[in-house]
Amino acid sequence: MKLLLVAVLVSVAAVSSADTKPLPDTQAARELSENAMKRVADGDVAGAFDVLKPYWSLPEHEVSQLVVQSIQQRSALQSRYGEPVGYEYIAWDAVGDSLVRFTYIEKFSNHPLVWQFYFYKPRDAWQVNSVSWSDQIKLLFH
DSSP states (O other), X not given: OOOOOOOOEEOOTTSOGGGSOOBOSHHXXXXXXXXXXXXXXXXXXXXXXXXXXXXXXXXXXXXXXXXHHHHHHHHHHHHHHOSEEEEEEEEEEEETTTEEEEEEEEEESSOOEEEEEEEEOSSSSBEEEEEEEESOXXXXXX
16 A cells, blocks of 8 residues: 655635745745754654744644644654654755745655645745645656
8 A cells, every 4th residue: 555645735815925924035945944854854843834834824723733734644654664864955946936846855764755845936025835745756756
């Protein structure tokens, strides 16, 4: 049986972007995703999402739900994927001038997880748009 783990949330338009801290450029977005991945690799999934929250126009309760689901799913995969051994930055992609994605793998002794951080620039600043993680490593090969 193939185990598929995906946790994806997209920003909700009804939330005011005035409540969201801006990221001035893609370098700041990259640094934010890197900070989140450091926490993920240390086993602190909640801390990773806490780092992202100020830059994400997603309601607090939806981020909290994502954290709970991620922690539950990750605990179920520990025995299958082995011990955590770190993470690795893979790539960034841009679509036009308003969307970027930073891709990482979270490394375990038996299998990696793919993490993707999406950022959107509606006007002059970047914000977190969505975050996903999956065990589908085929996504990395085009």
